[in-house]
Amino acid sequence: MINPIKPQLKLSTWRSLLIFCMLLLGLVSLAGRAAYLQGMNHDFLQKKGESRYSRTLEVSADRGMITDRNGDILAISSPVVSIYADPAVVKISPEQLKQLAGMLEMDSEEINAKINRKNRFVYLKRQIIPDDAEKIEKWIKATKSKSKASSKAKEPAIEGIYFTYESKRYYPAGEFAAHVLGFTDVNDEGQEGVERGWETVLAGELGQRRVIKDNKGQVIEDLENRPPKPGKDLVLSIDRRIQYRAHEELKEAVIAHKARAGSIVVLDAQTGEILALTNLPAYNPNRRSTITNERIRNRALIDTFEPGSTLKPFTVAIAMEIGKVNANTVLQTSPGTWQVGKKTIRDVSNKGELTVAQIIQQSSNVGTAKIALSLDSQTMWEMFNRSGFGALTNLGFPGEASGILRPYNKWRPIEQATMSYGHGISASLMQLARAYTIFSSGGELKPVSLLKQDTPVMGQRVISRDTAQAMSIMLEMATKPGGTAPLAQISGYRVAGKTGTAHKLINGQYADKSYISTFVGYAPVSNPRLIVAVMIDEPSAGKYFGGAVAAPVFNGVMSSALRILNIPPDAPANNVITFTATPEMGDEG
Amino acid sequence: MFKLNIFFVIMLMACALGVVTSQHMVRKLFMALEKEKVIEQKLDIEWGRLQLEQSTLIMHGRIEQIAKDRLNMIVPPATSVQILSITPVEQR
Numbered sequence: 001m002i003n004p005i006k007p008q009l010k011l012s013t014w015r016s017l018l019i020f021c022m023l024l025l026g027l028v029s030l031a032g033r034a035a036y037l038q039g040m041n042h043d044f045l046q047k048k049g050e051s052r053y054s055r056t057l058e059v060s061a062d063r064g065m066i067t068d069r070n071g072d073i074l075a076i077s078s079p080v081v082s083i084y085a086d087p088a089v090v091k092i093s094p095e096q097l098k099q100l101a102g103m104l105e106m107d108s109e110e111i112n113a114k115i116n117r118k119n120r121f122v123y124l125k126r127q128i129i130p131d132d133a134e135k136i137e138k139w140i141k142a143t144k145s146k147s148k149a150s151s152k153a154k155e156p157a158i159e160g161i162y163f164t165y166e167s168k169r170y171y172p173a174g175e176f177a178a179h180v181l182g183f184t185d186v187n188d189e190g191q192e193g194v195e196r197g198w199e200t201v202l203a204g205e206l207g208q209r210r211v212i213k214d215n216k217g218q219v220i221e222d223l224e225n226r227p228p229k230p231g232k233d234l235v236l237s238i239d240r241r242i243q244y245r246a247h248e249e250l251k252e253a254v255i256a257h258k259a260r261a262g263s264i265v266v267l268d269a270q271t272g273e274i275l276a277l278t279n280l281p282a283y284n285p286n287r288r289s290t291i292t293n294e295r296i297r298n299r300a301l302i303d304t305f306e307p308g309s310t311l312k313p314f315t316v317a318i319a320m321e322i323g324k325v326n327a328n329t330v331l332q333t334s335p336g337t338w339q340v341g342k343k344t345i346r347d348v349s350n351k352g353e354l355t356v357a358q359i360i361q362q363s364s365n366v367g368t369a370k371i372a373l374s375l376d377s378q379t380m381w382e383m384f385n386r387s388g389f390g391a392l393t394n395l396g397f398p399g400e401a402s403g404i405l406r407p408y409n410k411w412r413p414i415e416q417a418t419m420s421y422g423h424g425i426s427a428s429l430m431q432l433a434r435a436y437t438i439f440s441s442g443g444e445l446k447p448v449s450l451l452k453q454d455t456p457v458m459g460q461r462v463i464s465r466d467t468a469q470a471m472s473i474m475l476e477m478a479t480k481p482g483g484t485a486p487l488a489q490i491s492g493y494r495v496a497g498k499t500g501t502a503h504k505l506i507n508g509q510y511a512d513k514s515y516i517s518t519f520v521g522y523a524p525v526s527n528p529r530l531i532v533a534v535m536i537d538e539p540s541a542g543k544y545f546g547g548a549v550a551a552p553v554f555n556g557v558m559s560s561a562l563r564i565l566n567i568p569p570d571a572p573a574n575n576v577i578t579f580t581a582t583p584e585m586g587d588e589g
Numbered sequence: 590m591f592k593l594n595i596f597f598v599i600m601l602m603a604c605a606l607g608v609v610t611s612q613h614m615v616r617k618l619f620m621a622l623e624k625e626k627v628i629e630q631k632l633d634i635e636w637g638r639l640q641l642e643q644s645t646l647i648m649h650g651r652i653e654q655i656a657k658d659r660l661n662m663i664v665p666p667a668t669s670v671q672i673l674s675i676t677p678v679e680q681r
Contacts, residue, residue, distance in 0.1 A: 072644065072647070073640060073641075073644040076637065076640060076641055076644070077637070078634070078637035078638060078641055079630070079633065079634045079637060130634050165630065170641050172641060172644040172645045172648060173648070218620060218623070219619075219620075219623050220616045220619060220620065221615075221616065221619060222619075240649070241649055244648075244649040244650065245649075248650075491666070491668070492670070563664070568672060568674070569672060573666075573668045573670065574668065
C-alpha cells in the first residue's frame, strides 16, 4: 500500500476571486433580469401569458324584427349554426371525413381542401338548421368518448371542428312582401328594400367577450364582457292582409292579361301611409336562387312611366281652380281629332260636345288638351310640381325615382297639350298614388310613408276644398256607366277613380302595340279612406284599356281592403249597375 | 414574538386556502351560469322557431285555402250583409 500523496494545490487568490466575481455577476444579472421582467415588462408579459389561455369570443347581436302595422311578423332572425374548423388542429380520418361530408351534404374533396388550408379559421358550412348541427355535434362527441374509452378504437377522436351560432333572416310572407322588405346577405347586412334602407336601425352591434378556457375548452372565467346591442324592431305601415290580397289580385291579372309586369300601391287616404306595395315579377326572399335583377326591381318606386289619362284630373283641377272652366263648361271635341302644330291629338271616338265633367268621365284627350292650352304653361307646371311630380317620394328606399317634369319655359304648345293627358311626363306609380291624395283629402297632398304613423300628418294644400270636391264628383262619374271604368264599381261603396292607357315609350319612340294600363282610385267617396293605384305593363291578351285591365284589379283589391278594415259602406248594396262594354270605355291617351 | 409569527403563518395558510376554495366556487358557479346560458340560447332558438312557425301558419293564403276548400266558406255578397251602426252610449 502506498500512501497517496495528497497533491498540494497551491491556488493563487486571484483565481478564487475571479470565480467568485463571475458567480456574483451571474447572480446579479439574473436578479436584474428578473426585476426587469417583473417590474418593467410586467403588463406586457401578463397579456402575453393570458393570450395563451384566453380567447376572444364574438357575441352576435340579433337583428331587429320587421312587423306590419298590426304586429304580424314580416321578417325575423332565427339562429342557425355555422361549422368551422381550425386547420392547424384538425384531426379526422378519411372515413370520418366522408361521413361528415354526407351529413353536411357537401363534397368530401371540398371539405378536405378547406381543412388543409394554411390559416387557422375556415368555415366548413354556414347557416345550417340547429337540429342538423346538433346531430353532428353529438357524433363528434361520440368519437371523442370512444377513443378515450379504449386507445385501440377504430375511429380516432375528431378534433378541431367547432360550432358557432349565427342568425339567419326568415321572411314568412315569402314572395308577396318581397319588394317592400328586400333581403339580407349571408353576413346579415341588408341588401334591398327596407332591410337596406333602415340598416342602421335594424342592425345590432356585436358584443365581445374575452374569456379563459380550461383544457376541456370550457369557459371558466370572463375577463371582459361587452354585451351585444340588439337591433331595434321596425313597425311598417304595411297591412299584411291587404298586402297579400293585393299581390294575389295582381298575380291573377298579370297572368290573365299575359302582362310583362305589374304593380299595386295601396295608400291610407288620410295619413298617406303605404298599406300595401307589391310588384310582379317577384321573388322569394327565403330562396336566394330565385333572386334575379329582373325580379328584384321594386317597379312601383324605381320605374317611371308615362301615366297617360290618369293625369287629366290635374289639368282640369288647375283650370277650375283659377276659374278658366267649371264642371259644366261645354267644349267641342268634334270630330275627335285636333291639330296642334304639326301633330294631331286623337280621341278613341268622336264624342261631340262635352262638359268638363264629361271630359273626365269619358277621358277625352281633345277636351283636356283644349283646356290645357287655355292655361299658362307656368301655372300648369306649378300644379304638376305641387302635386309631387318630378319630386322624390322620400320614403327612404334605395333607388327611388323622381320621374321627369321638364321646366315649363321649354314647353312647346304640343308638349303642353300632350302633357295634360299624361304624355311627355313620367312618374312612378307611388308618385301617382300620392298625387291622388289631393282629390281624396279635400285638396291636400299628403306625404307618403312606409313606417306606421302615430300622429296625424299635415298635408300641403294644392287646390281648394271646393275644387277637390268637384273633381271627386267627376272621378266618381268615371266609374259609373258612361264612364271609362264601370268595372271599378264596388257594391255598397261609392268609388271614384281615373283610368289610363298609355302607349309605351320604347327607345324614345311610342310603341304601336305596347301599352301601360293604369287605374288610380279611392273609396268610399263620402269619406275617402283608401287609395289604390294599379299599373299593368304590356297586357297582351287582347284587352289593354285601363278600364278593362286595371280597373277590375282595383275593384278586387279595394273591395277586400274595405272589408278587411271594416270600413262602413256609404251606398246601398245594389248600387252596382252592370252593362255591356261599349267602345266609349276606351281611353287611349 | 415567535408565537405571533406562528399565528401569522397559520392565518396566511387559512387565507390562502380560502382564496383557493372561493376561486374554485367561482369557477363552479361560473360553469353553471354558462350551462344556463346555453339553455337560454337553446330556448331562444326554440322561441324564434315557434314565432316563425306561428307566423307561417297564420299566413292568409293558408287560412283562405282552408276556409274555402275544407270549410266551404265564402265571402258574403254585399246584398246579404246587414250593417249595424254603433250609436254612442251616453255616460251617466
